[in-house]
Amino acid sequence: MDKKQLIIDATVKVFSEKGVENTKISDIVKEAGIAQGTFYLYFPSKFSVMPEIAKLVVSMIIEEVDKNVNLTSNFQDQLEQLISAVFTLTDKKSKLFTLLYAGLSQSEHLKQWEDIYAPFYKWMFEFLERAKQNGDIREDINSARTAKLMIAIIESTAEQLYLYDESVDEEIELQFKELLSFVNNALN
Amino acid sequence: MDKKQLIIDATVKVFSEKGVENTKISDIVKEAGIAQGTFYLYFPSKFSVMPEIAKLVVSMIIEEVDKNVNLTSNFQDQLEQLISAVFTLTDKKSKLFTLLYAGLSQSEHLKQWEDIYAPFYKWMFEFLERAKQNGDIREDINSARTAKLMIAIIESTAEQLYLYDESVDEEIELQFKELLSFVNNALN
């Protein structure tokens, strides 16, 4: 198998398990089953693997929403499917998301993050544009700016519920409903 | 002067300047003007200063919104004042907020963060309850859950604008308006 991919996979695993700062290069190479020096043939530092991981996460998000949001459903249902998809993925990959968000706020390479995140913004932009054309949401909405707001509130809420709160299922369900109602009203 | 406070202040300063991970204990004590060993009389590690910093930040937020939100204004204006206050503070203390958010997502002591953040949640809860009693917002809103949503979207957006985007003033103004409109609709 490709050594570079081997390193990326191993890094995702150990980063998820112990966090970025507590991970040593030696942990990664041990997990990857390669020699210490080999790592440096592909990456100059553990931090430089992060963009690869971010791309992975974003592609997972896109895949999840594409799979779950049924464009033939009515808008109400699509909104619910969208939020549900993000929640599900956040739950399933909580450690991975945690380190991504941590990486986002820390990093000096903010511009890079934006580029990597761009596909999700684009997805949301098109989602809103479609809705606008179908008359499902307010006319005065700016799809680009509202896309940011939508992503912000959905991800932040998912983050709160799954990463911080260790919430019980019932509370998650209620917060989910409140968010859906909030967003629904916001868009109309 | 109280050595503990000296350490906290110095830590805020150097954390803000170089980030948590790039800060050495020696940086903190140099800034504080104390001996290396003295640090350890008050804190077991640089990370253990974080909760103190978080308390500081939250008290700054509360102070800022209390100062700027005029409870005698109409609700529309109060909402604008609230968002504006958070935006202003995020702008002014962007480095400090960055490290707080990073700390939040990293930490193992999530329950602790919740406790520290509680005052802001409480503030927002009371803000919404008042509005509900005055008939300014929808009856079916759950103030506790919506408080979380409000904080999530306002802070996330401020974060995006001031910490990541390095946005130009005009874009900030437009995004501010879009957020205000979004939230206004969401609550009605």
Place this chain on the structure above:
Amino acid sequence: MDKKQLIIDATVKVFSEKGVENTKISDIVKEAGIAQGTFYLYFPSKFSVMPEIAKLVVSMIIEEVDKNVNLTSNFQDQLEQLISAVFTLTDKKSKLFTLLYAGLSQSEHLKQWEDIYAPFYKWMFEFLERAKQNGDIREDINSARTAKLMIAIIESTAEQLYLYDESVDEEIELQFKELLSFVNNALN
């Protein structure tokens, strides 16, 4: 109570519990219930408390053998009482003895140790002299030199049994008998 004695007692306690090298001055003062600086009014270092401890141990040995060796018994019995007394004390104070022996072999102040140990050598010398005069042991024995041999073999054996071996009672009993027989023969 006398602060110096307070320090000595506390030092015996913590040295016994954690060994000399693992003991910090702060452990001693905490145990003694005095301030950090007070220690230095009485001793320049933790090592300088050792001679005091050694004196204590030697006086304990003398006391124990004096109490248990009945000079009116026949020599055979006295020998048994002597060995038994050393064994009992070694068992009861094993930690204390361990650190004394460690201190003995480490120290640069060997001459000092000899002086401190002198009373036990003297006791043994007189014990043998008496036996010689009573015709209980060989005429050609040199009491001074044999005193050293006696102390060496009794203490070493006790040390082995109680400090190293964690021997079971039965084995201790058998080794005790073997030693008694060995010494008995050696002296006749």
Place this chain on the structure above:
Amino acid sequence: MDKKQLIIDATVKVFSEKGVENTKISDIVKEAGIAQGTFYLYFPSKFSVMPEIAKLVVSMIIEEVDKNVNLTSNFQDQLEQLISAVFTLTDKKSKLFTLLYAGLSQSEHLKQWEDIYAPFYKWMFEFLERAKQNGDIREDINSARTAKLMIAIIESTAEQLYLYDESVDEEIELQFKELLSFVNNALN
């Protein structure tokens, strides 16, 4: 050259010169001519080198007694050769023996010491068994237990003479004779 052996040899040297407690890892690596970090590839602490040193010392003892005790001599002579061999070695390697004995009484790994010392006990056991079969010593002697007594008294006496007393040659000679006579009688 093998780095591990390099470290062991260097450790023996510096331990002998300045004692275990006064030795810093940096002293060892300087002596060994290796980098600081290299030490930790082979040993987790300076104390963990001790067992290796102990093995070395025990093998030296075995070698010395094997070389000097002539199994074709009569028992009296063999006994003298045995004691003489231990005395000579203790004299020649006094510092090394000192630190071994100190290590013995300190260590928490007592069981380990026993294992390391086992070869000498075995040697002595066989020495006594042979003598018993030849009718050179008492029939009622238990070789295993008496082996312990023999080692205890010979080593303790050597230790006293060479490590503590800084005795003059004449006194050593006399104590040697007294010991030989003592042991001779003890065994018959």
Place this chain on the structure above:
DNA sequence: CATGAATGAGACTTCATTCAT
């Protein structure tokens, strides 16, 4: 005499990085 907060030298240990094989 007694205190104990403060000091700072210095030992420990880690781990990213190199480089000869």
Place this chain on the structure above:
DNA sequence: TATGAATGAAGTCTCATTCAT
């Protein structure tokens, strides 16, 4: 390309000792 033993800079943390009160 790949290896992994070796390196040594750099940071952590301890703790004996001091000294103003």
